[in-house]
Amino acid sequence: MSRALLVPEPGRFQLVPEDPPEPGPGEALVRVAAAGLCGSDRELYDGTRPADFAKYPIVPGHEWSGTVAAVGPQADPAMVGALVVGEGFRGCLVCGPCRDGSPNLCLAGYDETGFTRPGAFADHLLLPARMLHVLAPGADLRAAALLEPAAVIAAVVRQVSLRPGESAAVVGAGTLGMLTLQLLSAASPARLVAIDPRSERGETAIEAGATEFLRPGEAAEGTFDVVVETAGAPGTAHAAVALTRRGGRVAVTGIPADPADAVSTSLLVTRALRLHTVFGAGPADWAYAVRAFDSGVLRPASLITHELPLAEFEAALSLSGSADAGKVLLRPDLD
Incomplete structure (x- = not known):
């Protein structure tokens, strides 16, 4: 059994039980270790995010880390068990920006994990395997959950x-x-x-x-x-x-x-x-951030101040907006 934190409309959320999705061709199923909150998640919950950048009902969560639990046909089976983070933008792969390595600027429109596609405030996350970046063995998955904002900064x-x-x-x-x-x-x-x-x-x-x-x-x-x-x-x-x-x-x-x-x-x-x-990050930015993390140049663990279970989503949102908090994580394993 798996759970997902569903926001059916602004101001409401519920933990929904579901069977873990089966990965299809080229897809990977990731067991989420940790997922970070940021201001855009508060906007999503409050209903203040611009309409073109949100779709309800939605499972939020675009900053995350985890372990590959399964892969579908046409995905590398060797990835099972790998510690990973993943890109969020679902580019069309055929327009100019996508071909130039910028799916975050896709001309077909905005489409991102956690905003228009189910995100990582859940036990499991399904996404194309091509969007994953494999971390070094033994990587700190708590700290790795900050690699999405790190990729933007990269x-x-x-x-x-x-x-x-x-x-x-x-x-x-x-x-x-x-x-x-x-x-x-x-x-x-x-x-x-x-x-x-x-x-x-x-x-x-x-x-x-x-x-x-x-x-x-x-x-x-x-x-x-x-x-x-x-x-x-x-x-x-x-x-x-x-x-x-x-x-x-x-x-x-x-x-x-x-x-x-x-x-x-x-x-x-x-x-x-x-x-x-900057608007989001492309594959090269993610690769840069992951290399910096693996080498120790990026040290995001020290920026984490709070870790809460999925059920305490509203408390986590409140903490993430407080002046005293650093990065706030949701961890499914704490429930």
Whole structure:
């Protein structure tokens, strides 16, 4: 018997018993070890996620790790027993972006595990085997559940291409910010500054690789080669652009709550900045993140603060939105 956490409509959920699905051709059945919560899961439950990016009823859960329990025909039987994470975007595989390795930008439309397809807030998850990434034997599956946000940050890091000896700043010291610090620190920057209004995040930021921790307004504008914005808070995108030197690179990952928030076009043009954004992660970004995890460059275990059973979904959602929490995991084995 298997269970799935079904959200039939915004504001309601139920644990539904079901038989584990049988993998079809090219598919794999994964026994879920852990699944992380993020702001988009709260949007999904609250009904505030844009209509084009949600489909009800839905089993949420797009950040996950697990073990391959079975595979169908045309999938490699050697994968059974492997420790895995997996991509979420179901691209059409024939449009230009899909052929270029970006199913997250598929022209056929948005289709993602946990939002339009059943996700990992369940005992089992069924998906195409081609979307799986195999981890090193003995990998920490709790920590591996953070590889989905890490893959998104890997996309950013690959875009900004921080070089040894350059300076960088990360605006926001939440989970995404800490993952960014870990990956950027591997490039040996001369200076790596974490910026966040919450002073209590300073020690964790230094452990993640920052050379300094500053509050907003304390860093000199126009001085960093690379700036990555990860907060999605009012004014953070503008701050990231303002911190970047002339000819520098800036990446914006957060979606601000206030749609009127504006990035300064004047600063972008007069400083000749290269502006990058990201929506999800492609296969190459996932491969980058998995290699960084297997090698120890990515150390996400320290970012986990709470682990709860599936039945405590609402409590987990509340915790994930609190200022004191880091990454909150749902673990089916705790029920």
